[in-house]
Amino acid sequence: MEARQVVVVVGGAVAGSEAAAMAADRGALVIVIEQNTRPYGKIEDGLPRWHAALRRKEYGRIDANLDHRDILFVPKTRLGEEVTLDELTQEHGVGTVILANGAWRDRHLGLPALDRFAGAGLIYQNALVRWFNHHLDPTWTGPCYALRDGAIVIGGGLASLDVAKILSLELYARALAARGIVVDTVEMEHSGIDKVLEEHGLTPEELGVRGCTLFYRRSAEEMPLATDADPSPERQARLAKTRVKILEKVMRRYFVGFEPNAVAAGVLVEDERLAGLVFRRTRTEDGRVVEIPGSEFEVRTEQVVSSIGSLPEPLPGVPMQRDVYAFRDWDTGELDAERGIFGLGNVLTGRGNIKESRQSARDVVRQLAERRHAETLEIDSASEEAHEAARREAQAVLDHALAHPPMAGAQVESLLAWVHKRWQEVGYDGNYAAWMDAHRPWDWDIAEG
Numbered sequence: 420m421e422a423r424q425v426v427v428v429v430g431g432a433v434a435g436s437e438a439a440a441m442a443a444d445r446g447a448l449v450i451v452i453e454q455n456t457r458p459y460g461k462i463e464d465g466l467p468r469w470h471a472a473l474r475r476k477e478y479g480r481i482d483a484n485l486d487h488r489d490i491l492f493v494p495k496t497r498l499g500e501e502v503t504l505d506e507l508t509q510e511h512g513v514g515t516v517i518l519a520n521g522a523w524r525d526r527h528l529g530l531p532a533l534d535r536f537a538g539a540g541l542i543y544q545n546a547l548v549r550w551f552n553h554h555l556d557p558t559w560t561g562p563c564y565a566l567r568d569g570a571i572v573i574g575g576g577l578a579s580l581d582v583a584k585i586l587s588l589e590l591y592a593r594a595l596a597a598r599g600i601v602v603d604t605v606e607m608e609h610s611g612i613d614k615v616l617e618e619h620g621l622t623p624e625e626l627g628v629r630g631c632t633l634f635y636r637r638s639a640e641e642m643p644l645a646t647d648a649d650p651s652p653e654r655q656a657r658l659a660k661t662r663v664k665i666l667e668k669v670m671r672r673y674f675v676g677f678e679p680n681a682v683a684a685g686v687l688v689e690d691e692r693l694a695g696l697v698f699r700r701t702r703t704e705d706g707r708v709v710e711i712p713g714s715e716f717e718v719r720t721e722q723v724v725s726s727i728g729s730l731p732e733p734l735p736g737v738p739m740q741r742d743v744y745a746f747r748d749w750d751t752g753e754l755d756a757e758r759g760i761f762g763l764g765n766v767l768t769g770r771g772n773i774k775e776s777r778q779s780a781r782d783v784v785r786q787l788a789e790r791r792h793a794e795t796l797e798i799d800s801a802s803e804e805a806h807e808a809a810r811r812e813a814q815a816v817l818d819h820a821l822a823h824p825p826m827a828g829a830q831v832e833s834l835l836a837w838v839h840k841r842w843q844e845v846g847y848d849g850n851y852a853a854w855m856d857a858h859r860p861w862d863w864d865i866a867e868g
């Protein structure tokens with residue numbers, strides 16, 4: 420076998436599939452290692468399923484990227500379990516590994532006393548949205564959640580609004596069903612819970628629903644729902660107005676409560692069950708959140724959903740700097756150039772490290788999410804922008820990575836032998852389109868519209 424440039428991409432979603440397609444177009448042989456059956460990442464599990472058209476469009480783009488002669492897709496294979504970084508780089512001699520495995524670990528809420536209620540009294544955002552997107556699938560085997568009326572959401576970013584909406588939609592759908600009124604949560608998202616109740620001549624009080632409340636450590640005007648890298652004072656004022664407008668719409672249409680300037684400071688337990696949280700008031704001083712001593716107050720609740728951000732999962736062999744990967748260069752995504760390890764997309768999560776001017780894929784998706792909440796999102800241009808940004812990011816990595824000497828023929832052969840062995844173990848025959856046809860998401864037809 421001839422010597423060849425080989426690139427291993429870990430994670431096949433938006434960032435990974437763009438990098439894979441570009442590397443293949445530049446003549447490399449690309450191996451995409453994906454932990455799941457499908458490579459749709461946060462599109463399938465993080466973008467709420469009421470965005471059916473956007474999700475379907477993204478599925479199509481990822482498929483179009485990965486269905487390529489020189490891309491070998493390896494599903495159901497998790498880096499760190501079925502194969503390690505050391506095996507790839509040392510045993511197989513792979514010169515370039517691109518980590519595009521996203522940010523799937525929820526930031527810890529920081530209330531250790533709450534941890535014992537994990538899975539019932541305490542739910543984290545990533546698991547909740549994944550459940551919401553999948554739980555109607557009769558083949559779903561993941562965790563199931565019994566949502567509690569009066570739940571608290573802790574957060575303040577765009578994802579926390581989705582989480583609050585999910586809770587509200589589910590709670591109201593359940594209360595309506597108890598009255599014999601069957602509504603689809605996705606249809607209710609489109610029309611608004613307020614309209615659905617109006618149609619049936621009902622109020623939240625009549626239904627007996629407390630709903631959920633979002634607790635945020637700052638004010639509504641400070642929520643990171645609409646951002647700008649370097650806003651003028653006028654722009655800053657407009658941003659604050661937009662944030663309040665986005666929040667108020669969610670409160671009005673989905674009956675979500677909001678409690679600003681409050682941080683969770685303690686846990687109330689009664690009879691071994693979660694009974695509530697203690698909050699402390701805050702104020703903002705010079706941009707920083709300051710807790711006000713003696714301002715504690717109790718809130719009764721049986722359930723807390725934490726939505727305070729997602730981080731990349733630690734992987735054996737990947738250096739960490741506190742909670743995030745220790746990138747040597749946040750602009751090029753370089754983790755370790757000698758070993759040929761780079762990162763792309765959501766793995767580049769790290770506060771304040773990325774130059775705003777770089778317009779990383781992460782920043783673009785964030786802006787798109789803002790427009791999605793502000794309902795100014797055009798699907799076609801949104802999707803194009805996100806992929807364009809992912810390509811820009813991948814371009815820099817590939818320029819660096821493909822300058823490596825190619826892999827020796829014998830090494831390529833040994834790596835391909837591993838790929839074929841893995842294919843056999845997971846039942847994949849190398850035909851991407853046929854595999855995806857046989858493993859469509861449960862709501863594929865719904866998404867098609």
Ligand SMILES: Cc1cc2nc3c(=O)[nH]c(=O)nc-3n(C[C@H](O)[C@H](O)[C@H](O)COP(=O)(O)OP(=O)(O)OC[C@H]3O[C@@H](n4cnc5c(N)ncnc54)[C@H](O)[C@@H]3O)c2cc1C
Pocket residue numbers: 429430431432433434435452453454455457458459460461462465466467473477496497498499519520521522523578734763764765766780781784787788791801802805806
């Ligand atoms: C227009 C638009 C709007 C969006 N809006 C939102 C939004 O509001 N909310 C939201 O959550 N997302 C949203 N997204 C989706 C998501 O945030 C983006 O797609 C983002 O670009 C992340 O992509 P990624 O490829 O870096 O990560 P991910 O989509 O997370 O993909 C990572 C992939 O790596 C795989 N993986 C993880 N660990 C391993 C491992 N150890 N071994 C092998 N495989 C692994 C995962 O299974 C996954 O397929 C939006 C995307 C678009 C295009």
